[in-house]
Amino acid sequence: MAHLFDEWRTRSPHYDETHEAVCDSVRAFVTREVLPHVDAWERAGQLPRELHAKAAQAGILGFGYPEEFGGTSEGFNIFHSFVQSEELCRPGAGGIVASLMTHGIGLPPILAAGSDAMKKAIAPAVLAGGKIIALGITEPSGGSDVANLRTKAERKGASYIVNGQKTFITSGMRADYITLAVRTGGPGIGGVSLLLVDMTSPGVSRTALEKMGWHASDTATIHFDDVEVPAENLIGPENAGFGAIMRNFNGERIGMAQQAAANARLCFEDALDWARERSTFGKPLVANQVIRHKLADMLRRIQATQAWIDHCAWTLVNGKAAPGEFALLKVQATQTMEFCAREACQILGGASFIRGSRVERIYREVRVMAIGGGSEEIMFDLASRQYGF
Numbered sequence: 001m002a003h004l005f006d007e008w009r010t011r012s013p014h015y016d017e018t019h020e021a022v023c024d025s026v027r028a029f030v031t032r033e034v035l036p037h038v039d040a041w042e043r044a045g046q047l048p049r050e051l052h053a054k055a056a057q058a059g060i061l062g063f064g065y066p067e068e069f070g071g072t073s074e075g076f077n078i079f080h081s082f083v084q085s086e087e088l089c090r091p092g093a094g095g096i097v098a099s100l101m102t103h104g105i106g107l108p109p110i111l112a113a114g115s116d117a118m119k120k121a122i123a124p125a126v127l128a129g130g131k132i133i134a135l136g137i138t139e140p141s142g143g144s145d146v147a148n149l150r151t152k153a154e155r156k157g158a159s160y161i162v163n164g165q166k167t168f169i170t171s172g173m174r175a176d177y178i179t180l181a182v183r184t185g186g187p188g189i190g191g192v193s194l195l196l197v198d199m200t201s202p203g204v205s206r207t208a209l210e211k212m213g214w215h216a217s218d219t220a221t222i223h224f225d226d227v228e229v230p231a232e233n234l235i236g237p238e239n240a241g242f243g244a245i246m247r248n249f250n251g252e253r254i255g256m257a258q259q260a261a262a263n264a265r266l267c268f269e270d271a272l273d274w275a276r277e278r279s280t281f282g283k284p285l286v287a288n289q290v291i292r293h294k295l296a297d298m299l300r301r302i303q304a305t306q307a308w309i310d311h312c313a314w315t316l317v318n319g320k321a322a323p324g325e326f327a328l329l330k331v332q333a334t335q336t337m338e339f340c341a342r343e344a345c346q347i348l349g350g351a352s353f354i355r356g357s358r359v360e361r362i363y364r365e366v367r368v369m370a371i372g373g374g375s376e377e378i379m380f381d382l383a384s385r386q387y388g389f
């Protein structure tokens, strides 16, 4: 049987030999620069900064970004990004992907709405791996209700004075910049803006958070106490930040869906390998119908999820994307990951409970995928409103 990590692309109209070339080059990078260090980075609770520069040199950080800022976009589409993301997931350590690729959520608002000077100052440094950018939306008072965020930015002369807190921020301990959602106006969605904040500014402090999974990713609560931010750091017009945040979520959600599908596929593969090798009661595990049905059910959900991801990507490329469908897709993908992680653990038995295997790590990463970037409940609600239930 062909390796499932590659096999699903060969029968899809969206993938060709250029996607296989991306797969080969990212896989070589991951094998050389990531796989040998997974356990050490998981223990350290963060990634070394050198990894960002190495990933930039390998073309990974700039993939899909404008050439003028050091990216490579010519001849590439969203399906190439999926292949890259899937290969980055192969070590089965989602924290590495989350922290290495945080610019995937922090940088797009700047490229979409930032001033030319801001783009030139920030994008090349981030895409070269020299600087790290995070995204700060969630607050201790809640992450789902973005319209009611409380961190305040008050205009004083040529600056904004920022006060408030953000929490659960990926790469928050190491970030050089943060794309920060702030309240510049009245209550609700019409008072929200995006501001680029230099994390070395006086008044910024950070507290590290320990987590269930994603150990290789540094996560922080960030405190802003009278932080002075130049007014030209406003990203887009004042009080028009909510729409930009929502548009950013579409990209984040389909990206998370692809990562969840990749994790589900990893669980399937490791479970199948184990079921073939492990013997109980005098025969291989896979010789039991109940085990084969578990595997078949995992595969059924993975294939359906991938087909829907590819369809949604096609709608995005062709200007037909519907945010409600993206929201449902995220739920579909993370529930598929959840199911496959559970069933893989059952098939691996006690071995799945011992620290250090891909399946054990992925099992601990299910909740962050199902909650981060928009929880299941919020996704169902968004879809219900979009579909007019």
Ligand SMILES: Cc1cc2nc3c(=O)[nH]c(=O)nc-3n(C[C@H](O)[C@H](O)[C@H](O)COP(=O)(O)OP(=O)(O)OC[C@H]3O[C@@H](n4cnc5c(N)ncnc54)[C@H](O)[C@@H]3O)c2cc1C
Pocket (backbone or CB within 6 Å): 134, 135, 136, 137, 138, 139, 141, 142, 143, 144, 145, 167, 168, 169, 170, 171, 211, 214, 219, 368, 371, 372, 373, 374, 375, 376, 377, 378
């Ligand atoms: C490891 C990790 C990394 C993260 N990285 C980032 C990051 O880089 N930047 C960032 O801004 N955020 C980040 N987040 C935050 C994440 O996006 C939020 O956790 C998420 O949006 C949910 O917000 P909350 O945790 O505050 O839950 P809450 O909004 O407090 O909700 C709690 C629970 O109640 C449910 N709920 C809320 N409202 C309703 C309702 N009306 N009806 C039914 N159910 C409801 C939710 O679904 C959720 O399950 C990260 C989170 C984690 C765990």
